Amino acid sequence: MQAELISSVLWIGLRSGTPLLLATVGEIYAERSGILNLGIEGMMIIGAFTAFAVGQATSSPWLAMAAAAAAGLAASLIHAFISIHLRGNQVVSGLALTMFGLGLTSVAGGTFVGAALPREARIIPSPLSEELAAIPVIGKALFDQDPFLYLSILISVLLWFVLYKTKLGIVIRSVGENPAAADALGVNVYAVRYACTALGGALAGMAGSYITLSLRPGWVENITAGRGWIAVALTIFALWDPLKAIAGSYLFGIVEAGTYNLQPLGFSQWLLNAIPYVLTVVILVAGATETMRKKMGAPAALGVPYVRGEK
Amino acid sequence: MRLVVEKRTVASRRFSVAVRVASVAAALLTMAAVFAGYGLDPVRVYGGIFSKAFGTPVGLAETVVRMIPLLLISSGLALVFKAQFWNIGAEGQFLAGAMAAFVVATSLPDLPPHLLIPLMFAVGFLAGAAWGVPTAFMRAKLNVNEVITTLMFTYILDWIFQWTLSGPWKARETVGQLTYSGFRHSVVITENAWLPLIEGTRVHWPTLALAVAAAIAAYLVVSRTTFGYELRVVGDNPEAARAAGISYSKVVSVGMIISGGLAGMAGVGELAGIQHRFTAEFLTGYGYDAIITAWLGGMNPVGLLVANFLLGGLVVGGDYLQIKFRLPGGMIDMFNGTILFFVLAFEFLLRYRIRIRR
Numbered sequence: 001m002q003a004e005l006i007s008s009v010l011w012i013g014l015r016s017g018t019p020l021l022l023a024t025v026g027e028i029y030a031e032r033s034g035i036l037n038l039g040i041e042g043m044m045i046i047g048a049f050t051a052f053a054v055g056q057a058t059s060s061p062w063l064a065m066a067a068a069a070a071a072g073l074a075a076s077l078i079h080a081f082i083s084i085h086l087r088g089n090q091v092v093s094g095l096a097l098t099m100f101g102l103g104l105t106s107v108a109g110g111t112f113v114g115a116a117l118p119r120e121a122r123i124i125p126s127p128l129s130e131e132l133a134a135i136p137v138i139g140k141a142l143f144d145q146d147p148f149l150y151l152s153i154l155i156s157v158l159l160w161f162v163l164y165k166t167k168l169g170i171v172i173r174s175v176g177e178n179p180a181a182a183d184a185l186g187v188n189v190y191a192v193r194y195a196c197t198a199l200g201g202a203l204a205g206m207a208g209s210y211i212t213l214s215l216r217p218g219w220v221e222n223i224t225a226g227r228g229w230i231a232v233a234l235t236i237f238a239l240w241d242p243l244k245a246i247a248g249s250y251l252f253g254i255v256e257a258g259t260y261n262l263q264p265l266g267f268s269q270w271l272l273n274a275i276p277y278v279l280t281v282v283i284l285v286a287g288a289t290e291t292m293r294k295k296m297g298a299p300a301a302l303g304v305p306y307v308r309g310e311k
Numbered sequence: 312m313r314l315v316v317e318k319r320t321v322a323s324r325r326f327s328v329a330v331r332v333a334s335v336a337a338a339l340l341t342m343a344a345v346f347a348g349y350g351l352d353p354v355r356v357y358g359g360i361f362s363k364a365f366g367t368p369v370g371l372a373e374t375v376v377r378m379i380p381l382l383l384i385s386s387g388l389a390l391v392f393k394a395q396f397w398n399i400g401a402e403g404q405f406l407a408g409a410m411a412a413f414v415v416a417t418s419l420p421d422l423p424p425h426l427l428i429p430l431m432f433a434v435g436f437l438a439g440a441a442w443g444v445p446t447a448f449m450r451a452k453l454n455v456n457e458v459i460t461t462l463m464f465t466y467i468l469d470w471i472f473q474w475t476l477s478g479p480w481k482a483r484e485t486v487g488q489l490t491y492s493g494f495r496h497s498v499v500i501t502e503n504a505w506l507p508l509i510e511g512t513r514v515h516w517p518t519l520a521l522a523v524a525a526a527i528a529a530y531l532v533v534s535r536t537t538f539g540y541e542l543r544v545v546g547d548n549p550e551a552a553r554a555a556g557i558s559y560s561k562v563v564s565v566g567m568i569i570s571g572g573l574a575g576m577a578g579v580g581e582l583a584g585i586q587h588r589f590t591a592e593f594l595t596g597y598g599y600d601a602i603i604t605a606w607l608g609g610m611n612p613v614g615l616l617v618a619n620f621l622l623g624g625l626v627v628g629g630d631y632l633q634i635k636f637r638l639p640g641g642m643i644d645m646f647n648g649t650i651l652f653f654v655l656a657f658e659f660l661l662r663y664r665i666r667i668r669r
Binding site: 038042078081082086087088089091092093095096097098099100101102103104105106107109110221226229232233236268270271273274277278280281284285288289291292297 | 345349397399449453454455456458459460462463464466467470471473474477478599602606638639640641642643644645646647648649651652655656658659662663
């Protein structure tokens with residue numbers, strides 16, 4: 001009984017951690033290049049709705065996911081243009097993107113509210129191997145997930161590798177730390193920042209698509225429910241490292257899943273609903289304490305527009 | 312021939328106003344395209360919004376009703392934004408103020424209005440400030456991003472609020488001899504706590520007076536006091552502020568007390584002036600809308616008044632759009648996001664001059 005409960009919490013935890021992971025890794029790239037994008041929530045819900053709409057029309061989950069990535073990317077370019085070329089305030093622009101995304105999807109999704117996604121358009125868990133999935137406690141969580149979830153881990157590891165082990169990664173990090181020096185070495189600062197912000201947008205869009213294609217197949221307004229903001233917090237908690245983002249996202253997902261089992265013990269569902277947000281504050285404080293202890297912080301040029309020859 | 316972008320030292324007041332107006336106009340044009348894409352005639356939509364919000368005395372009064380909380384909240388936000396401290400959680404501080412005022416009104420129902428109402432506003436101010444201050448501390452002491460914490464505090468309080476409506480504060484209703492608890496709403500607060508209205512309208516003038524006073528006071532604080540000076544230095548040049556011995560934690564904490572407190576008072580006004588009880592739909596997004604007007608109006612009482620009056624009209628118009636054209640409520644969020652995008656984009660012109668060089 002106990003083992004079964006833990007097994008199901010782990011299984012659900014990894015699933016609910018998946019959109020957080022994709023969005024966080026995307027934000028890590030944007031922030032590493034110096035662009036603070038607080039519009040994740042907006043890009044994520046645009047992706048979520050796009051995936052739902054395309055999934056319904058084509059019954060192809062993979063096409064739906066690709067469309068969601070493209071939509072998230074397109075939305076991120078608005079923020080990129082305001083932040084990079086127009087040197088606007090990145091905090092306010094990110095907020096605007098979130099408002100815009102929530103509004104746009106509410107308008108476009110008006111007639112779909114409450115609609116479920118047809119079964120063939122969903123991404124459905126299928127065991128990697130029946131024997132491994134039968135391992136008590138951890139088997140189901142590790143080996144009986146959907147392909148999208150495994151793909152998201154693969155993407156995160158790959159992006160960690162690029163960021164820390166390749167020349168491209170050094171270029172990206174240098175643009176976020178000291179764009180003037182990178183510029184002097186012949187790096188196109190604007191191009192790197194556009195590319196990283198766009199990657200962040202595509203991943204946020206994919207993150208949203210996981211919600212409507214797998215986690216909660218269907219459409220309701222505000223379906224992302226603040227997950228984009230949790231990803232912003234996880235970016236800091238993960239100290240801008242994609243591998244730590246894997247740990248952070250799943251930890252978050254598991255704790256969140258665990259709290260839902262407290263309801264039978266007499267805790268009000270309304271109060272339990274607040275737990276992810278309390279947890280977000282907790283991990284922010286934990287992350288901040290950690291950055292202070294290690295004396296490492298956000299990329300030095302985070303949120304600062306770059307203009308050649310201007311301080 | 313090529314385009315050259317040069318840094319502008321100062322932009323004249325007339326030019327800044329023109330740029331603001333142009334940015335809002337560009338947003339309206341973009342949204343016109345959205346309406347057209349939705350199969351609606353933009354001229355009819357805008358005509359409808361305009362005549363509904365500004366065309367009749369009743370409409371104007373409703374616009375002022377929406378402007379009251381927006382003006383009160385955005386005065387505080389404009390102030391704290393000067394320090395580059397991003398309080399995004401005014402919605403939660405608004406709710407904290409209203410909830411505290413509700414407790415006061417239900418525990419002291421026999422207090423005469425001239426005592427009860429000021430007490431509710433005072434307690435509402437403190438509650439709004441108290442719900443905001445921890446985030447300022449976390450920012451000052453641990454460098455924790457306040458954008459996220461202020462927003463998370465809003466989510467948290469909203470769930471606590473929803474819980475109170477299904478438990479402790481849920482009203483029991485009596486029909487004949489039967490008492491039952493039905494819908495998720497609270498009792499109606501004592502009439503002693505109801506704010507006086509301008510005859511024939513829903514304009515609760517005490518909150519309106521507070522809002523106008525707050526806009527002027529916030530402006531004076533920022534432009535004329537030492538604290539205002541510190542606030543601006545912290546915002547413009549944190550290094551210089553540190554070198555000059557200005558305490559960052561003092562500046563952001565006091566800034567948060569003011570902005571959270573004003574948001575809390577706006578919540579009191581909404582409860583005591585308009586709704587008189589809590590329902591699950593008590594929050595309508597004033598705390599988020601005020602971010603836009605704070606940015607658009609800047610730290611200037613006239614700018615704030617104009618921006619909030621216009622956005623108040625847009626909110627009234629948005630309700631009308633929902634009823635008349637069956638547009639989803641999210642249209643207003645989309646409007647708001649679009650306005651902010653254009654305001655940000657056009658600000659480029661205030662800071663840079665574009666020249667054609669041969």
